[in-house]
Amino acid sequence: MKVSLSWLKDYVSIEMEIQNLADALTMAGLEVEAVSDRYDYLDSVVVGRVVKISPHPNADKLQVCEVDVGKRIISVVCGAPNLTKDMLSPTALPGTVLPDGFILEKTIMRGVTSEGMLCSEGELGLGPDKSGIMVIKPSKSVGDKVAKALELSDMVVELDLTPNRPDCLSIIGIAREIAAIQKTNIRYPDISLSESSDNISDLTSVTIEAPDHCPRYAARLLFDVSIEPSPFWLQDRLMSVGLKPINNIVDITNFVLMETGQPLHAFDFDNLVGNRIVVRTANEGETFTSLDNKDRILSKDMLMICDGEKPVAIGGVMGGLNSEIEVSTTRILIESAYFDPVSIRKTSKKLGLKTDASHRFERGVDPDGTITALNRSAQLMAEIGGEKLIKGIIDEYSKPVRRKTITLSTKNTNRLLGTRLEQNEIKELLESIEFKIEKDDQKYNQDKLGVIPPSFRVDIKRPEDLMEEVARLSGYNNIPATFPVIPAEDRHPAKQLTLRERIKRLMIGSGFTEVINYSFVGKQSRDLIELASNDPRRRLLNILNPLTEDQAVMRTSLIPGLLGTMHRNISKQVKNFKLFEAGKIFISRGQDNLPEEIEMLAGLWTGSRFDISWHFQETDCDFYDIKGAVERLLYGLNINNPEFIVMPVDSCNYTKPGYTAQIVSENNLLGLVGEVSPQVLNNFDLKQTAFIFELNLHNLSTLIPETIQSKPVPKFPAISRDITMIINKGIESRKMLETAENFDEELVENIQLFDVFEGGHNPAGKKSISFRITYRSSKETLEDDLVNHIHKSISERLVKKFNADLP
Numbered sequence: 022m023k024v025s026l027s028w029l030k031d032y033v034s035i036e037m038e039i040q041n042l043a044d045a046l047t048m049a050g051l052e053v054e055a056v057s058d059r060y061d062y063l064d065s066v067v068v069g070r071v072v073k074i075s076p077h078p079n080a081d082k083l084q085v086c087e088v089d090v091g092k093r094i095i096s097v098v099c100g101a102p103n104l105t106k107d108m109l110s111p112t113a114l115p116g117t118v119l120p121d122g123f124i125l126e127k128t129i130m131r132g133v134t135s136e137g138m139l140c141s142e143g144e145l146g147l148g149p150d151k152s153g154i155m156v157i158k159p160s161k162s163v164g165d166k167v168a169k170a171l172e173l174s175d176m177v178v179e180l181d182l183t184p185n186r187p188d189c190l191s192i193i194g195i196a197r198e199i200a201a202i203q204k205t206n207i208r209y210p211d212i213s214l215s216e217s218s219d220n221i222s223d224l225t226s227v228t229i230e231a232p233d234h235c236p237r238y239a240a241r242l243l244f245d246v247s248i249e250p251s252p253f254w255l256q257d258r259l260m261s262v263g264l265k266p267i268n269n270i271v272d273i274t275n276f277v278l279m280e281t282g283q284p285l286h287a288f289d290f291d292n293l294v295g296n297r298i299v300v301r302t303a304n305e306g307e308t309f310t311s312l313d314n315k316d317r318i319l320s321k322d323m324l325m326i327c328d329g330e331k332p333v334a335i336g337g338v339m340g341g342l343n344s345e346i347e348v349s350t351t352r353i354l355i356e357s358a359y360f361d362p363v364s365i366r367k368t369s370k371k372l373g374l375k376t377d378a379s380h381r382f383e384r385g386v387d388p389d390g391t392i393t394a395l396n397r398s399a400q401l402m403a404e405i406g407g408e409k410l411i412k413g414i415i416d417e418y419s420k421p422v423r424r425k426t427i428t429l430s431t432k433n434t435n436r437l438l439g440t441r442l443e444q445n446e447i448k449e450l451l452e453s454i455e456f457k458i459e460k461d462d463q464k465y466n467q468d469k470l471g472v473i474p475p476s477f478r479v480d481i482k483r484p485e486d487l488m489e490e491v492a493r494l495s496g497y498n499n500i501p502a503t504f505p506v507i508p509a510e511d512r513h514p515a516k517q518l519t520l521r522e523r524i525k526r527l528m529i530g531s532g533f534t535e536v537i538n539y540s541f542v543g544k545q546s547r548d549l550i551e552l553a554s555n556d557p558r559r560r561l562l563n564i565l566n567p568l569t570e571d572q573a574v575m576r577t578s579l580i581p582g583l584l585g586t587m588h589r590n591i592s593k594q595v596k597n598f599k600l601f602e603a604g605k606i607f608i609s610r611g612q613d614n615l616p617e618e619i620e621m622l623a624g625l626w627t628g629s630r631f632d633i634s635w636h637f638q639e640t641d642c643d644f645y646d647i648k649g650a651v652e653r654l655l656y657g658l659n660i661n662n663p664e665f666i667v668m669p670v671d672s673c674n675y676t677k678p679g680y681t682a683q684i685v686s687e688n689n690l691l692g693l694v695g696e697v698s699p700q701v702l703n704n705f706d707l708k709q710t711a712f713i714f715e716l717n718l719h720n721l722s723t724l725i726p727e728t729i730q731s732k733p734v735p736k737f738p739a740i741s742r743d744i745t746m747i748i749n750k751g752i753e754s755r756k757m758l759e760t761a762e763n764f765d766e767e768l769v770e771n772i773q774l775f776d777v778f779e780g781g782h783n784p785a786g787k788k789s790i791s792f793r794i795t796y797r798s799s800k801e802t803l804e805d806d807l808v809n810h811i812h813k814s815i816s817e818r819l820v821k822k823f824n825a826d827l828p
Contacts, residue, residue, distance in 0.1 A: 022179070022180045022181075022182055022189070022195075022262075023177055023178070023179050023180075023257075023263050024174045024176070024177070024178050024180070024195050024262065025175050025176070025177045025178075025262060026039070026061060026175055026177070027175045027261065027698065028192050028258055028261060028262070029192060029195060029196050029199065030093070031192075031210075032192065032193055032207055032208050032209070032210075033196040033197075033199050033203075033205060033206075033207050033208065034199045034203075034205060035203075036203055036205075037202075037203065037425075039056055039176045039250040039476070040056070042178075042199070043056050043178060043358070043537050044194045044367050045202045045460065046081070046178070046180070046195075046198065046199070046202070047199075047496070048493070048496060048497055048498060049159060049198055049200060049493050050183070050493045050543075051182060051186070051189055051195070052180065052181045052182075053178055053179070053180055053181075053499040053613045054179045054180065054181045055178075056176060056177070056240075057176070057177050057179075057181070058168075058174055058175065058176055058177070058581050059175045059176075059177045059261055060168045060173045060174060060175060062117070062118055062119075062120065062164065062542075063111075063166065063168045063173065064165045064168070065113065065114045065116050065117045065169050066111050066112065066113045066114070066117055066140065066145065066164065066166065066168075066416070067090050067091060067111075067112055067114065067164055067166055067167060067207050067659060068091075068109055068110075068111070068112070068113070068157055068161050068162065068163055068166075068167060069088040069089060069090045069095075069097075069100060069109070069110055069112030069137070069163065070088065070089045070107060070108070070109050070163045071086050071087075071088055071104065071105070071106055071107060071108050071110065071139075072087050072088065072089050072094065072106070072107070073086065073087040073106070074086050074104060074105075074106055076296070076439045077098065077130075077131060077132075077133060077153055077539070078133070078738040079131040079132050079133070079154070080130075080131045080257070082100050082101045083098055083099070083130065083131065084098070084099055084100070084104060084138070085098055085099075085133055085531060086099050086104065087097075088112055088114055088137065088139070089163050089164075089432070090114070090137070090163070090164055091163050091164015091165070091358070091430070095112075095136040095137050096133070096134055096135060096480045097112070097134050097135055097136060097137045097547040098130040098131075098133055098135035098156070099137065099138075099139050101139060101141070101153045101154040102152070102153055103152075103153035103154055103156070104139070104153075104154060105818035106155060108154070109156070109158070109161055110136070110140070110155060110156060110157060111139070111140045111145055111155050111164070111167045112137050112139055112140070112506040112598065112710060113125050113138040113140050113145075113158065114136075114137050115127045115136065115137065115709075116799075117407070119140075119145070119146075119507045120143075120144075120145070120146035120224055120444045121143060121405060122324070123143075125137070125138055126475070127522075130257060133153060137265060138295075140154065140155060141153060142155040142499075143155055145744075146257075146505070147171075147197055147259065148259070149252075149253040149256075151209040151786075157170060164190050169751065170317070171218070174266070174270045175261060175633050177261065177262070179765070180195070181755065184384055185384075186370070186478040186480065186482075187282065187381055187385050187386060187479065187480075188229065188282065188387070188477040188478055188479070189385035189619060190282045190380070190381050190384070191278075191279060191280060191282030191283075192279055192280050192470065193207070193209070193280060193281055194282055194477070196747060197454060197455070198454070199455040200366075201454045204453065208783075210397060212393070212396050212397055212400050212605040213400065213411075214399060214400055214403070214410060215403065215410065215766065216411065216412040217244075217409050217410060217412055218412065218431050219244075219411050219412060220411070220412050220413050221240075221241065221242050221411045221412060221413040221414065221415055222413060222415065224242060224296065224411065225240065225242060225290070225296050225297050225298070225354065225415065226297045226298070226415065227239075227240055227291075227297070227298045227299075227415045227417045228298070228300065228301075228417075229300045229301070229417050229419055230241075230295070230300060230301040231297060231300060231301050231302050231324060232419040232420050233334070233361060233364075233420075234302060234324040234360065234361050234364045235300045235301075235324060235336060235358060235359070235360050235361070236359055236360075236361065236388065236418065236419060236420040236421070236422065237359040237388060237391055237416070237417065237418045237419075237420075237421075238298070238300055238356070238358040238359075238416075238417045238566065239356075239357045239358065239391050239395050239414055239415060239416040239417070240353055240354055240355060240356055240357070240394055240395075240414070241357075241395055241396075241398075241399045241410070241414055241415075241714055242290065242352070242353070242355075242410075242411035242717070243352070243353050243355070243399065243402055243403065243409065243410055243411065244351070244408065244409040244411060245351060245352075245407075245408055245409045245534070246270065246350060246351050246352060246353050246402075246406060246408045247268060247269075247351075247406050247407075248268050248269065248347070248348050248349075248350055249268065249269050249406065250266070250268065250269065250271075251266055251268065251405070252269075252405060254406070254709050255269075255272050255273070255276060256272065256426065258276060258279075258509060259275055259276060259279070262279055264277055264279070264632055268346065269405055269406055270287050270346050270350075270402065270406075271287065271346060273398050273401045273402055273405070274286065274287055274355070274398060275377075276401070277394050277397050277398045278377060278378070278381075279388075279459075280397070281390060281393065281394045282381055282391075282477075283357060283381075283384060283386055283387065283390050283391060283394035283395065284337070284377065284378035284381055284382060284386070284388070285352070285356060285357050285394060285395070286326075286332075286334060286340050286355070286356040286378075287346055287353045287356070288333060288340070288344045288346075288353060288354045288355075288356065288786040289344050289345065289346055289347065289350045289352070289353060290352035290354045291327035291350075291352055292328075292343060292344045293329070293332075293354065294328040294329040294330045294331065295328055295329025295330070296326065296328075296329075296332055296392075296773040297328060297329055297397075298326060298327070298354070298356075299326075299327040299328070300324070300325075300326055300327070300336065301324075301325060301327060301331070302321055302322060302323060302325065302357075302718035303319035303320065303323045303324075303325045303332065304319070304321065304651045305319075305320055305321040305322060305660075305811075306318065307319045307325075307332070309325070309332050309341060310341060310342045310343065310760055311333065311335060311339045311340070311341060311374070312339050312340045312341065312342055312345055313339070314342060317335065317372055317374075319335075320371065321333075321572060322367065322368075323335065323364075323367075323368045323372075324336035324337065324360060324361075324365075324368065325338075326356065326366075328344070328719065331343070332687075333425070334356075335368065335372070335374075336358070336360055336364075336368075337358070337360040337364075337365040337368070337378060337379055337382040337383075338365065338372065338374055338376055338378060338382075339374060339376055339378070339379075340631040343369050346449070349608055351371060353402075353453070355399060355402075357391040357392070357394050357395035357398075358391060359386060359387075359388040359391055359422070360382050362382060362383050362385045363380040363382060365381075365432055366383035367378055368645060369383060370511045372818055379421070381403050381677045384479075385479035385480070386433055386479075387476050387477035387479070387501060388421075388422040388476055388479075389422075389476035389759075390477060391416075392414065392416065394791055395414065399669055404707045405751055417655075417773055421447060422476070424473055424474065424476060425473075426459060426471045426472065426697070427471075427472045427473075427474070427481070427482075427483065427484055427486075427487060428469055428470070428472075428484065428605060429469065429472050429473060429484050429487045429488070430469050431444045431467075431468050431469070433445075433467050433484070433488075434447060434488050434491055435486075437485075437488055438488060438491065438492050438496065438500060439500055439501060439503050440491075440492075440499075440500055440501075440729035440825070442491065442495065444467060444470065446495070447470065447491055448470060448626050450490070450491055450494040451470075451472060451487065451490060451491070451496065453496075454475075454478075454486075454490070454494070454674045455475045455489075456472055456473065456474055456478075457472070457475070458470055458471065458472060458473060458794045459471030459473065464712060470653055472487055474487075477621070490774070497753075498761070503763065516621060516722065517722065520716070520718065520721075520725070521603050523657075523658070524603060524622060524654065524658075524718070525603065527653070527658070528601045528624065528654065528659075531599075531650050531653055531654070532599055533599040533600060533601045533624060534598065534599065534600055534601070535600075535601055535603075536582070536583070536586050536600050536601070536602050537580030537600065537602065537604070537780055538573060538576075538583075538585070538586065538602060539572060539576075540576055540604065540605070540607070541564060541568075541572035541573070541574070541575065541576070541580070542571070542572065542574060542575075542576045542581060542582070543569065543570055543572070543573060543574070544561060544570075544573055544574050545551075546574075546576065546577075546578070547559050547561065547577065547583040548699055548704075549581055549701065549705060550578060550581055550584075550674065550675040550704075550816070551674050551675055551698070551700060551701055551704070552578075552674050552675075553639070553674055555579075556674065558577035558578055558606070558608065559577070560577070560608055560609040560610075561575070561577065561609055562574060562575040562609040562612070562616045563612060575606075575607035575609075575616060576606055576607065577601050577606050577607060577608055578606055578621075578623075578715075579604060579606065579622075579623035579715070580623055580675060580713060582602060582627070582711065583602060583623055583625040584702075584707065584711070585705065586600060586703070587600070587623075587625060587627060587705070587707060587709075587711060588706060588707055589706050590788040591707065591709060596627070596628045596629030596709060597627070597629040597632070597633075598623045598627065598628060599624070599650075600624065600626075600627045601622065601623065601624040601625070602623055602624075603619045603620070603621070603622045603624075603718070604620075604621065605619065605620055605621070605816065606618075606619050606621050619717065619719060619814050620717075620718040620814060621716065621717060621718060622714045622715070622716040622718055623713065623714065623716075624650065624651075624693075624713065624719075625711055625712070625713050625715045626642050626646060626647045626650065626711070626712045626713075627642070627709055627710065627711040627712070628641070628709065629641060630643075630646055632640045641710065643712070643714060644680055644694075644695065644696055646712065647695075647713070647714055648665060648682070648694050648714075649712070651663075651684065651694050651714050651716070655686070656715075658721070658725050659725060659729060660686055660721070660724050660725060660728050663684055663686045663691070664684070664685045664686065664755065665682040665683070665684060665685075665694065665755060666675055666682055666683045666685055666753075667679075667681075667682060667683075668681040668682060668683045668693060668695065669754060670782055673695070675697060675701045676693065676695035676696060676697060676713070677695060677696040677697070677698045677699070678697055680695050680696040681693060681695030681696065682694050682695060684714075684716065685824055686724055687724060689720050689723070689724060690716060690717075690720065691717060691720055691721055691724075692715040692716035692717055693714065693715050694712075694713070694714040694715075695709045695713065695714075696710065696711070696712050697710070697711065697712065697713055710716075715760070735797055735799065735801075736799070737798055737799070737801060737802050738797070738802060739770060739795050739796060739797040740795075740796045740797070740803050740805070740808050741793055741795050741796070742793075742794050742795065742796070742808060742809075742812040743775075743791060743792065743793050743794075744791070744792050744794065744812070744815070744816050744819070744824070745776075745789055745790070745791040745792075745827070745828055746789070746790055746816075746820060746825040746827060747783060747784070747787050747788070747789050747790075747791060747825060747827070747828060748780065748788065748789075748823050748824075748826075749786060749787060749788075749823075749824070750786050750787060750788050752776050754777060754790055754825055756823075757790065757792070757819060757823060758772055758774060758792070760818075760819065760823075761792070761815060761819060762820055764815060764818065766811055766815065768793070768796045768797065768798055768803065768807075768811060769794060769796060769811075769815075770795045770796060770797040771794070771795040772792055772793075772794050772795075773792065773793045773794075773795075774790070774791070774792055775791055775792070775793050776789075776790070776791035777789070777790050777791075789828065794812065794815065796808050796811065796812075812826045
């Protein structure tokens with residue numbers, strides 16, 4: 022819903038700045054989506070001075086002008102008859118979008134370059150005159166924007182209204198709210214009619230055969246009508262809210278629609294067979310051609326406005342092609358009605374036809390406003406065109422809408438809102454938006470009020486609705502903050518949630534980015550990662566009524582989601598990244614049973630080891646990078662000494678054999694880490710190597726210690742010794758580390774692998790491996806001879822154990 026400030030000011034004095042007004046409306050429940058100046062399109066139109074006029078060399082009726090636009094002089098080809106030297110005129114520069122949608126560009130006209138356009142007021146939407154260039158007073162400054170020079174500004178407020186506020190689908194409705202906010206009065210239009218001596222009842226009639234669908238139908242007649250363009254003020258009002266002017270009759274019905282919120286329709290009276298109106302429901306399968314020249318197939322529950330023999334409009338939605346206002350129209354019948362909102366909503370939805378009229382009727386218009394709107398439109402038509410207004414109104418109101426009194430308790434209002442409002446304050450707030458307060462001391466007391474909502478507030482039906490009005494009018498931000506009187510009980514957060522948050526912090530600290538994928542995946546996901554036929558993760562739980570084929574089952578692994586994310590990133594030329602996801606997988610126990618839910622963590626690393634930088638050489642990541650990330654995570658969770666064991670070939674479904682390890686701690690299988698197999702990469706259309714890890718968070722959580730033990734900082738210095746051995750290629754370095762640790766040398770503090778090398782001078786099938794052993798005593802400073810002795814003993818035992826050679 023768009024409203025312009027200039028139109029609003031016809032009904033209410035606006036004392037607030039536009040931004041304050043927008044904030045106040047939003048706090049009153051009418052959310053302001055946008056505020057703009059309707060003359061923003063004039064931003065590239067400046068005041069230009071014609072400094073020279075020359076005949077066009079190739080066209081008798083055109084002239085070439087040199088126009089000073091402030092910063093430079095441009096060439097403009099013009100054919101206006103009132104063009105004179107030194108005149109000031111609006112000059113549109115290239116890029117200007119004129120009100121009719123035309124985009125001005127630099128062009129060549131009959132061989133002469135034209136860099137702009139000298140505009141008429143009609144071309145700029147500033148007046149009706151298109152006969153010549155608009156003349157600006159000489160006192161204005163050349164180069165200034167036209168909007169500034171002519172002091173043109175009209176702010177337009179765009180509102181996002183909730184469905185329960187149809188009363189605000191009009192300029193007067195918004196003005197009423199502003200008046201209540203400012204505590205000022207609203208000015209309603211004065212309606213005075215000059216009628217002819219002819220009586221409407223002698224000329225036409227209205228019959229309602231479907232009173233449940235149409236409780237009220239009113240009509241007026243105007244004769245001696247002349248169909249012409251509307252005066253500029255009327256066109257300008259419509260354009261200010263985004264409506265396109267058509268002709269004087271249609272424009273007035275649209276004007277009154279926007280002003281009052283009551284949809285109207287004008288019929289060509291001479292095209293109505295029998296010169297009468299019959300309101301009935303359609304026949305099943307009946308066809309009707311609407312104003313948009315489309316054939317509509319009707320059903321029996323759709324309301325139709327008919328003449329003596331045929332439908333002429335779809336009630337509350339759209340008129341018919343067979344009774345539209347044409348240039349030849351001389352007599353019109355104006356319709357103003359109240360239709361059942363449910364009926365209009367169903368019709369509009371079935372036909373797929375949404376109009377300004379149906380938008381209002383399906384929310385509920387003011388049943389008592391039909392006559393006011395009808396008289397307002399008749400007044401404007403008679404004033405603008407001099408039409409002959411036939412005396413009288415036909416008003417068929419077979420099922421009057423009764424206004425009920427609602428009892429409102431001050432005590433309950435304050436209790437539910439958390440306020441301390443006096444009854445008098447509540448009364449004043451409701452009266453500011455035209456609610457009537459009954460004054461019956463015998464029926465009502467200091468606690469209770471009798472409130473009659475105005476007819477335009479069709480959404481007010483119970484005391485709680487009135488309380489909402491009190492809350493928004495008194496100001497939501499004025500309601501004091503309160504706290505529960507019952508003290509909140511402390512409780513520890515769920516262990517699994519705490520663990521997940523802790524893991525997220527550790528992963529982000531290691532440079533990984535969290536992703537969240539759908540728990541719904543396609544059935545092909547298990548085949549894309551090459552799961553074995555006996556793998557429990559092939560047991561899928563189907564989703565009833567899936568949105569798409571790609572979301573038909575619950576996921577049984579996080580890996581397909583990560584690989585899919587990798588594909589989307591690489592397709593956008595993002596090739597270096599580290600991702601992780603924490604979430605549940607679902608293993609089916611049959612469609613009629615709840616699945617087994619397992620909390621998992623998965624990560625993926627692809628591309629470069631380091632971010633591109635001048636002090637790092639670009640190097641691809643490898644197995645040891647992702648393994649190191651897992652080790653850092655486990656260390657951060659205080660899980661010490663995890664083991665990485667080569668995974669058997671037949672267990673490597675989606676990872677590459679020989680490049681995959683199982684992660685074990687205290688005989689608990691935690692997960693795996695490894696390189697994604699080439700086949701799986703190919704299944705996801707990936708050509709870049711990727712490394713992944715998977716961890717079972719349930720198994721992981723059982724190993725995290727509840728308490729952390731500390732030990733004193735060493736008093737004595739450490740001594741390090743390195744050892745390098747040549748061993749068979751198939752021996753795992755982990756086994757050598759475990760063997761050395763199991764020697765239980767008291768002075769050995771740490772053993773660390775720092776180098777593995779294959780090739781070079783090493784014999785075929787061999788590799789060199791280097792360890793650094795740290796020695797320390799808690800009692801004394803160690804001497805080299807003692808350390809050398811222990812180090813030699815460890816080296817000899819390792820050489821013997823693994824049949825190793827020393828280099």
